[in-house]
Amino acid sequence: MGSRRGEPYMTAEDAFTEHRPLLFTLAYEMLGSAADAEDVLQESFLRWSAVDQATVGHPRAYLVRVVTRQALNHLRTLRARREEYVGTWLPEPIRTAPEVSEDVILAESVSMAMMLVLETLNPTERAVFVLHDVFGYTHGEIAASVGKTEVTVRQIAHRARRHVHARRRRFEPDTDATRQIVQRFLHAATSGEVQTLMDLLAPDVVQISDGGGKVVAARRPITGPADVARFVLGVLRTTTTETRIEHATYNGMPAARFVTRGELDWLVAFEIHDGRITGLYGMRNPDKLHRAETVLPLDRGGN
Structure with a gap:
Protein backbone atom coordinates (compact mmCIF):
# COMPACT_ATOMS: atom_id res chain seq x y z
CA MET A 1 0.00 0.00 0.00
CA ARG A 168 -30.48 9.50 33.28
CA ARG A 169 -29.37 9.57 36.90
CA ARG A 170 -27.21 12.22 38.49
CA PHE A 171 -23.53 11.52 37.90
CA GLU A 172 -20.24 12.46 39.54
CA PRO A 173 -16.99 10.94 38.24
CA ASP A 174 -14.45 9.15 40.41
CA THR A 175 -12.56 11.69 42.54
CA ASP A 176 -10.70 11.77 45.86
CA ALA A 177 -13.93 12.94 47.52
CA THR A 178 -16.06 10.10 46.12
CA ARG A 179 -13.40 7.53 46.99
CA GLN A 180 -13.40 8.77 50.60
CA ILE A 181 -17.16 8.26 50.75
CA VAL A 182 -16.73 4.70 49.52
CA GLN A 183 -14.01 4.08 52.11
CA ARG A 184 -16.28 5.37 54.90
CA PHE A 185 -19.10 3.19 53.60
CA LEU A 186 -16.99 0.05 53.50
CA HIS A 187 -15.55 0.74 56.95
CA ALA A 188 -19.05 1.20 58.37
CA ALA A 189 -20.27 -1.95 56.62
CA THR A 190 -17.41 -4.15 57.82
CA SER A 191 -17.68 -2.69 61.33
CA GLY A 192 -21.43 -3.15 61.53
CA GLU A 193 -22.09 0.58 62.02
CA VAL A 194 -25.64 0.51 60.69
CA GLN A 195 -26.54 4.15 61.29
CA THR A 196 -23.35 5.43 59.63
CA LEU A 197 -24.03 3.11 56.74
CA MET A 198 -27.56 4.45 56.29
CA ASP A 199 -26.42 8.06 56.62
CA LEU A 200 -24.16 7.57 53.60
CA LEU A 201 -27.02 6.27 51.46
CA ALA A 202 -29.30 8.64 49.54
CA PRO A 203 -33.07 8.33 50.12
CA ASP A 204 -33.52 7.02 46.56
CA VAL A 205 -30.51 4.68 46.62
CA VAL A 206 -30.76 1.55 44.48
CA GLN A 207 -28.68 -1.63 44.63
CA ILE A 208 -28.49 -3.86 41.55
CA SER A 209 -26.76 -7.24 41.45
CA ASP A 210 -25.87 -9.39 38.43
CA GLY A 211 -25.18 -13.06 39.05
CA GLY A 212 -26.30 -14.28 35.64
CA GLY A 213 -28.01 -17.23 37.30
CA LYS A 214 -24.57 -18.73 38.01
CA VAL A 215 -23.93 -17.42 41.52
CA VAL A 216 -26.09 -16.09 44.34
CA ALA A 217 -27.25 -12.51 43.72
CA ALA A 218 -30.37 -10.42 44.30
CA ARG A 219 -32.78 -11.13 41.43
CA ARG A 220 -34.38 -7.67 41.60
CA PRO A 221 -33.13 -4.15 42.39
CA ILE A 222 -33.21 -3.22 46.07
CA THR A 223 -34.22 0.33 46.96
CA GLY A 224 -34.13 2.58 50.03
CA PRO A 225 -31.41 3.03 52.68
CA ALA A 226 -32.79 0.49 55.15
CA ASP A 227 -33.16 -2.37 52.68
CA VAL A 228 -29.88 -1.63 50.90
CA ALA A 229 -28.00 -1.44 54.21
CA ARG A 230 -29.55 -4.73 55.31
CA PHE A 231 -28.54 -6.35 52.02
CA VAL A 232 -24.96 -5.07 52.19
CA LEU A 233 -24.52 -6.25 55.78
CA GLY A 234 -25.96 -9.65 54.84
CA VAL A 235 -23.54 -10.02 51.94
CA LEU A 236 -20.53 -9.06 54.05
CA ARG A 237 -21.49 -11.67 56.64
CA THR A 238 -20.96 -14.32 53.97
CA THR A 239 -17.38 -13.25 53.25
CA THR A 240 -14.46 -14.98 54.94
CA THR A 241 -11.38 -13.72 56.74
CA GLU A 242 -9.49 -14.56 53.54
CA THR A 243 -11.45 -11.93 51.61
CA ARG A 244 -9.71 -8.61 51.08
CA ILE A 245 -11.27 -5.44 49.72
CA GLU A 246 -9.37 -3.48 47.08
CA HIS A 247 -10.22 -0.02 45.80
CA ALA A 248 -10.27 0.56 42.05
CA THR A 249 -12.01 2.50 39.27
CA TYR A 250 -14.50 0.83 36.96
CA ASN A 251 -16.56 2.56 34.27
CA GLY A 252 -15.26 5.89 35.50
CA MET A 253 -16.74 5.21 38.97
CA PRO A 254 -15.17 4.42 42.34
CA ALA A 255 -15.39 0.70 42.97
CA ALA A 256 -14.49 -2.04 45.45
CA ARG A 257 -13.07 -5.43 44.49
CA PHE A 258 -13.74 -8.38 46.79
CA VAL A 259 -10.90 -10.86 46.34
CA THR A 260 -10.89 -14.28 48.02
CA ARG A 261 -7.80 -16.50 47.85
CA GLY A 262 -6.50 -14.51 44.92
CA GLU A 263 -9.73 -14.75 42.90
CA LEU A 264 -12.04 -11.81 42.20
CA ASP A 265 -15.35 -12.93 43.66
CA TRP A 266 -17.33 -9.80 42.98
CA LEU A 267 -16.98 -6.08 42.51
CA VAL A 268 -19.21 -3.14 43.31
CA ALA A 269 -19.22 0.19 41.47
CA PHE A 270 -20.59 3.16 43.43
CA GLU A 271 -22.68 6.00 42.06
CA ILE A 272 -22.39 9.12 44.22
CA HIS A 273 -24.09 12.51 44.23
CA ASP A 274 -23.90 15.35 46.76
CA GLY A 275 -21.91 13.29 49.22
CA ARG A 276 -24.24 10.29 49.29
CA ILE A 277 -24.33 6.97 47.53
CA THR A 278 -27.21 6.83 45.06
CA GLY A 279 -26.40 3.52 43.40
CA LEU A 280 -24.48 0.30 44.02
CA TYR A 281 -23.86 -1.95 41.03
CA GLY A 282 -22.63 -5.39 42.07
CA MET A 283 -21.17 -7.78 39.52
CA ARG A 284 -20.88 -11.43 40.51
CA ASN A 285 -21.42 -13.16 37.16
CA PRO A 286 -18.07 -14.91 36.60
CA ASP A 287 -18.48 -14.63 32.81
CA LYS A 288 -18.29 -10.84 33.15
CA LEU A 289 -15.24 -10.75 35.42
CA HIS A 290 -12.68 -12.29 33.02
CA ARG A 291 -11.31 -8.91 31.89
CA ALA A 292 -11.75 -7.18 35.24
CA GLU A 293 -8.01 -7.16 35.99
CA THR A 294 -6.98 -5.26 32.87
CA VAL A 295 -7.23 -1.50 32.52
CA LEU A 296 -8.88 -0.87 29.14
CA PRO A 297 -7.99 2.38 27.34
CA LEU A 298 -11.00 4.48 26.36
CA ASP A 299 -11.05 7.43 24.00
CA ARG A 300 -13.68 9.67 22.42
CA GLY A 301 -11.22 10.97 19.84
CA GLY A 302 -11.06 14.55 18.69
CA ASN A 303 -13.73 15.77 16.33
Whole structure:
Protein backbone atom coordinates (compact mmCIF):
# COMPACT_ATOMS: atom_id res chain seq x y z
CA MET A 1 0.00 0.00 0.00
CA GLY A 2 1.42 3.36 -0.89
CA SER A 3 1.04 6.35 1.40
CA ARG A 4 -1.08 9.33 0.40
CA ARG A 5 0.83 12.42 -0.63
CA GLY A 6 2.38 14.15 2.36
CA GLU A 7 1.48 11.34 4.78
CA PRO A 8 3.84 8.73 6.26
CA TYR A 9 3.47 5.12 5.21
CA MET A 10 0.95 3.31 7.42
CA THR A 11 -0.22 -0.28 7.17
CA ALA A 12 -3.81 -1.36 7.73
CA GLU A 13 -2.77 -2.76 11.10
CA ASP A 14 -1.02 0.48 12.08
CA ALA A 15 -4.10 2.54 11.26
CA PHE A 16 -6.40 0.18 13.15
CA THR A 17 -4.10 0.14 16.19
CA GLU A 18 -3.93 3.93 16.22
CA HIS A 19 -7.72 4.23 16.44
CA ARG A 20 -8.37 1.10 18.50
CA PRO A 21 -9.19 2.85 21.84
CA LEU A 22 -11.78 4.99 20.07
CA LEU A 23 -13.26 2.01 18.23
CA PHE A 24 -13.40 -0.13 21.37
CA THR A 25 -15.11 2.67 23.31
CA LEU A 26 -17.72 3.04 20.58
CA ALA A 27 -18.39 -0.71 20.38
CA TYR A 28 -18.55 -1.07 24.17
CA GLU A 29 -21.00 1.80 24.57
CA MET A 30 -23.23 0.31 21.90
CA LEU A 31 -23.09 -3.25 23.26
CA GLY A 32 -22.49 -3.00 27.01
CA SER A 33 -20.06 -5.91 26.78
CA ALA A 34 -16.28 -5.81 26.47
CA ALA A 35 -16.26 -9.36 25.12
CA ASP A 36 -18.74 -8.52 22.37
CA ALA A 37 -16.93 -5.25 21.65
CA GLU A 38 -13.72 -7.22 21.08
CA ASP A 39 -15.59 -9.56 18.70
CA VAL A 40 -16.83 -6.56 16.75
CA LEU A 41 -13.32 -5.13 16.52
CA GLN A 42 -11.95 -8.43 15.22
CA GLU A 43 -14.62 -8.61 12.52
CA SER A 44 -14.10 -4.96 11.65
CA PHE A 45 -10.35 -5.44 11.32
CA LEU A 46 -10.86 -8.31 8.88
CA ARG A 47 -13.10 -6.12 6.75
CA TRP A 48 -10.65 -3.23 7.01
CA SER A 49 -7.73 -5.44 5.97
CA ALA A 50 -9.54 -6.43 2.79
CA VAL A 51 -9.94 -2.81 1.69
CA ASP A 52 -7.52 -1.09 -0.69
CA GLN A 53 -6.06 1.40 1.79
CA ALA A 54 -5.08 3.82 -0.97
CA THR A 55 -8.77 4.42 -1.70
CA VAL A 56 -9.60 5.47 1.87
CA GLY A 57 -9.17 9.19 2.39
CA HIS A 58 -10.11 9.26 6.09
CA PRO A 59 -9.30 5.97 7.86
CA ARG A 60 -10.83 6.94 11.20
CA ALA A 61 -14.18 7.89 9.68
CA TYR A 62 -14.17 4.72 7.59
CA LEU A 63 -13.38 2.54 10.62
CA VAL A 64 -16.08 4.20 12.72
CA ARG A 65 -18.63 3.37 10.02
CA VAL A 66 -17.47 -0.26 9.86
CA VAL A 67 -17.52 -0.70 13.65
CA THR A 68 -20.93 0.99 13.95
CA ARG A 69 -22.47 -1.35 11.37
CA GLN A 70 -20.93 -4.44 12.94
CA ALA A 71 -22.05 -3.34 16.41
CA LEU A 72 -25.60 -2.77 15.17
CA ASN A 73 -25.67 -6.32 13.79
CA HIS A 74 -24.43 -7.71 17.12
CA LEU A 75 -26.80 -5.55 19.15
CA ARG A 76 -29.88 -6.91 17.45
CA THR A 77 -28.77 -10.44 18.37
CA LEU A 78 -27.84 -9.47 21.92
CA ARG A 79 -31.22 -7.90 22.66
CA ALA A 80 -32.97 -11.22 22.08
CA ARG A 81 -30.43 -13.03 24.27
CA ARG A 82 -30.81 -10.51 27.12
CA GLU A 83 -34.57 -11.01 27.22
CA GLU A 84 -33.80 -14.53 28.49
CA TYR A 85 -31.16 -13.40 31.00
CA VAL A 86 -31.55 -14.82 34.51
CA GLY A 87 -31.93 -12.08 37.10
CA THR A 88 -30.97 -8.46 36.56
CA TRP A 89 -28.60 -7.70 33.68
CA LEU A 90 -25.73 -5.26 34.17
CA PRO A 91 -23.13 -4.16 31.63
CA GLU A 92 -19.81 -5.98 31.77
CA PRO A 93 -17.67 -3.77 34.04
CA ILE A 94 -14.43 -2.45 32.60
CA ARG A 95 -11.49 -1.24 34.64
CA THR A 96 -10.70 2.33 33.63
CA ALA A 97 -7.67 4.54 34.04
CA PRO A 98 -7.94 7.58 36.36
CA GLU A 99 -7.79 9.99 33.41
CA VAL A 100 -11.13 8.70 32.14
CA SER A 101 -12.79 10.47 35.06
CA GLU A 102 -11.25 13.75 33.90
CA ASP A 103 -13.42 13.61 30.77
CA VAL A 104 -16.86 13.93 32.36
CA ILE A 105 -18.73 13.20 29.12
CA LEU A 106 -16.76 10.00 28.59
CA ALA A 107 -16.99 8.94 32.24
CA GLU A 108 -20.76 9.44 32.36
CA SER A 109 -21.27 7.70 29.03
CA VAL A 110 -19.68 4.47 30.32
CA SER A 111 -21.14 4.68 33.82
CA MET A 112 -23.39 1.82 34.86
CA ALA A 113 -26.46 4.04 35.13
CA MET A 114 -26.02 5.50 31.65
CA MET A 115 -25.29 2.11 30.12
CA LEU A 116 -28.56 0.82 31.60
CA VAL A 117 -30.42 3.77 30.09
CA LEU A 118 -28.83 3.06 26.71
CA GLU A 119 -30.22 -0.48 26.95
CA THR A 120 -33.73 0.99 26.79
CA LEU A 121 -33.08 2.50 23.33
CA ASN A 122 -33.54 0.53 20.14
CA PRO A 123 -30.29 -0.30 18.28
CA THR A 124 -30.44 2.61 15.82
CA GLU A 125 -31.37 5.12 18.54
CA ARG A 126 -28.47 3.89 20.63
CA ALA A 127 -25.99 4.21 17.78
CA VAL A 128 -27.19 7.70 16.89
CA PHE A 129 -27.14 8.92 20.49
CA VAL A 130 -23.66 7.54 21.19
CA LEU A 131 -22.17 8.84 17.94
CA HIS A 132 -23.68 12.31 18.30
CA ASP A 133 -23.83 13.08 22.04
CA VAL A 134 -20.70 11.20 23.14
CA PHE A 135 -18.40 11.27 20.13
CA GLY A 136 -19.60 14.50 18.56
CA TYR A 137 -20.26 13.30 15.02
CA THR A 138 -22.59 15.36 12.84
CA HIS A 139 -25.96 14.08 11.72
CA GLY A 140 -24.62 13.80 8.19
CA GLU A 141 -21.65 11.70 9.28
CA ILE A 142 -23.92 9.46 11.35
CA ALA A 143 -26.30 8.98 8.42
CA ALA A 144 -23.50 7.32 6.47
CA SER A 145 -22.84 4.95 9.38
CA VAL A 146 -26.41 3.83 10.11
CA GLY A 147 -27.82 3.85 6.58
CA LYS A 148 -30.42 6.57 7.16
CA THR A 149 -30.98 10.01 5.69
CA GLU A 150 -29.65 13.03 7.55
CA VAL A 151 -33.20 14.24 8.22
CA THR A 152 -34.14 10.88 9.71
CA VAL A 153 -30.99 10.79 11.84
CA ARG A 154 -31.80 14.24 13.19
CA GLN A 155 -35.25 13.04 14.23
CA ILE A 156 -33.82 9.88 15.81
CA ALA A 157 -31.22 11.92 17.70
CA HIS A 158 -33.89 14.23 19.12
CA ARG A 159 -36.07 11.30 20.20
CA ALA A 160 -33.14 9.38 21.74
CA ARG A 161 -31.81 12.44 23.60
CA ARG A 162 -35.23 13.19 25.09
CA HIS A 163 -35.55 9.55 26.17
CA VAL A 164 -32.08 9.47 27.78
CA HIS A 165 -32.44 12.83 29.56
CA ALA A 166 -35.74 11.72 31.09
CA ARG A 167 -34.12 8.61 32.58
CA ARG A 168 -30.48 9.50 33.28
CA ARG A 169 -29.37 9.57 36.90
CA ARG A 170 -27.21 12.22 38.49
CA PHE A 171 -23.53 11.52 37.90
CA GLU A 172 -20.24 12.46 39.54
CA PRO A 173 -16.99 10.94 38.24
CA ASP A 174 -14.45 9.15 40.41
CA THR A 175 -12.56 11.69 42.54
CA ASP A 176 -10.70 11.77 45.86
CA ALA A 177 -13.93 12.94 47.52
CA THR A 178 -16.06 10.10 46.12
CA ARG A 179 -13.40 7.53 46.99
CA GLN A 180 -13.40 8.77 50.60
CA ILE A 181 -17.16 8.26 50.75
CA VAL A 182 -16.73 4.70 49.52
CA GLN A 183 -14.01 4.08 52.11
CA ARG A 184 -16.28 5.37 54.90
CA PHE A 185 -19.10 3.19 53.60
CA LEU A 186 -16.99 0.05 53.50
CA HIS A 187 -15.55 0.74 56.95
CA ALA A 188 -19.05 1.20 58.37
CA ALA A 189 -20.27 -1.95 56.62
CA THR A 190 -17.41 -4.15 57.82
CA SER A 191 -17.68 -2.69 61.33
CA GLY A 192 -21.43 -3.15 61.53
CA GLU A 193 -22.09 0.58 62.02
CA VAL A 194 -25.64 0.51 60.69
CA GLN A 195 -26.54 4.15 61.29
CA THR A 196 -23.35 5.43 59.63
CA LEU A 197 -24.03 3.11 56.74
CA MET A 198 -27.56 4.45 56.29
CA ASP A 199 -26.42 8.06 56.62
CA LEU A 200 -24.16 7.57 53.60
CA LEU A 201 -27.02 6.27 51.46
CA ALA A 202 -29.30 8.64 49.54
CA PRO A 203 -33.07 8.33 50.12
CA ASP A 204 -33.52 7.02 46.56
CA VAL A 205 -30.51 4.68 46.62
CA VAL A 206 -30.76 1.55 44.48
CA GLN A 207 -28.68 -1.63 44.63
CA ILE A 208 -28.49 -3.86 41.55
CA SER A 209 -26.76 -7.24 41.45
CA ASP A 210 -25.87 -9.39 38.43
CA GLY A 211 -25.18 -13.06 39.05
CA GLY A 212 -26.30 -14.28 35.64
CA GLY A 213 -28.01 -17.23 37.30
CA LYS A 214 -24.57 -18.73 38.01
CA VAL A 215 -23.93 -17.42 41.52
CA VAL A 216 -26.09 -16.09 44.34
CA ALA A 217 -27.25 -12.51 43.72
CA ALA A 218 -30.37 -10.42 44.30
CA ARG A 219 -32.78 -11.13 41.43
CA ARG A 220 -34.38 -7.67 41.60
CA PRO A 221 -33.13 -4.15 42.39
CA ILE A 222 -33.21 -3.22 46.07
CA THR A 223 -34.22 0.33 46.96
CA GLY A 224 -34.13 2.58 50.03
CA PRO A 225 -31.41 3.03 52.68
CA ALA A 226 -32.79 0.49 55.15
CA ASP A 227 -33.16 -2.37 52.68
CA VAL A 228 -29.88 -1.63 50.90
CA ALA A 229 -28.00 -1.44 54.21
CA ARG A 230 -29.55 -4.73 55.31
CA PHE A 231 -28.54 -6.35 52.02
CA VAL A 232 -24.96 -5.07 52.19
CA LEU A 233 -24.52 -6.25 55.78
CA GLY A 234 -25.96 -9.65 54.84
CA VAL A 235 -23.54 -10.02 51.94
CA LEU A 236 -20.53 -9.06 54.05
CA ARG A 237 -21.49 -11.67 56.64
CA THR A 238 -20.96 -14.32 53.97
CA THR A 239 -17.38 -13.25 53.25
CA THR A 240 -14.46 -14.98 54.94
CA THR A 241 -11.38 -13.72 56.74
CA GLU A 242 -9.49 -14.56 53.54
CA THR A 243 -11.45 -11.93 51.61
CA ARG A 244 -9.71 -8.61 51.08
CA ILE A 245 -11.27 -5.44 49.72
CA GLU A 246 -9.37 -3.48 47.08
CA HIS A 247 -10.22 -0.02 45.80
CA ALA A 248 -10.27 0.56 42.05
CA THR A 249 -12.01 2.50 39.27
CA TYR A 250 -14.50 0.83 36.96
CA ASN A 251 -16.56 2.56 34.27
CA GLY A 252 -15.26 5.89 35.50
CA MET A 253 -16.74 5.21 38.97
CA PRO A 254 -15.17 4.42 42.34
CA ALA A 255 -15.39 0.70 42.97
CA ALA A 256 -14.49 -2.04 45.45
CA ARG A 257 -13.07 -5.43 44.49
CA PHE A 258 -13.74 -8.38 46.79
CA VAL A 259 -10.90 -10.86 46.34
CA THR A 260 -10.89 -14.28 48.02
CA ARG A 261 -7.80 -16.50 47.85
CA GLY A 262 -6.50 -14.51 44.92
CA GLU A 263 -9.73 -14.75 42.90
CA LEU A 264 -12.04 -11.81 42.20
CA ASP A 265 -15.35 -12.93 43.66
CA TRP A 266 -17.33 -9.80 42.98
CA LEU A 267 -16.98 -6.08 42.51
CA VAL A 268 -19.21 -3.14 43.31
CA ALA A 269 -19.22 0.19 41.47
CA PHE A 270 -20.59 3.16 43.43
CA GLU A 271 -22.68 6.00 42.06
CA ILE A 272 -22.39 9.12 44.22
CA HIS A 273 -24.09 12.51 44.23
CA ASP A 274 -23.90 15.35 46.76
CA GLY A 275 -21.91 13.29 49.22
CA ARG A 276 -24.24 10.29 49.29
CA ILE A 277 -24.33 6.97 47.53
CA THR A 278 -27.21 6.83 45.06
CA GLY A 279 -26.40 3.52 43.40
CA LEU A 280 -24.48 0.30 44.02
CA TYR A 281 -23.86 -1.95 41.03
CA GLY A 282 -22.63 -5.39 42.07
CA MET A 283 -21.17 -7.78 39.52
CA ARG A 284 -20.88 -11.43 40.51
CA ASN A 285 -21.42 -13.16 37.16
CA PRO A 286 -18.07 -14.91 36.60
CA ASP A 287 -18.48 -14.63 32.81
CA LYS A 288 -18.29 -10.84 33.15
CA LEU A 289 -15.24 -10.75 35.42
CA HIS A 290 -12.68 -12.29 33.02
CA ARG A 291 -11.31 -8.91 31.89
CA ALA A 292 -11.75 -7.18 35.24
CA GLU A 293 -8.01 -7.16 35.99
CA THR A 294 -6.98 -5.26 32.87
CA VAL A 295 -7.23 -1.50 32.52
CA LEU A 296 -8.88 -0.87 29.14
CA PRO A 297 -7.99 2.38 27.34
CA LEU A 298 -11.00 4.48 26.36
CA ASP A 299 -11.05 7.43 24.00
CA ARG A 300 -13.68 9.67 22.42
CA GLY A 301 -11.22 10.97 19.84
CA GLY A 302 -11.06 14.55 18.69
CA ASN A 303 -13.73 15.77 16.33
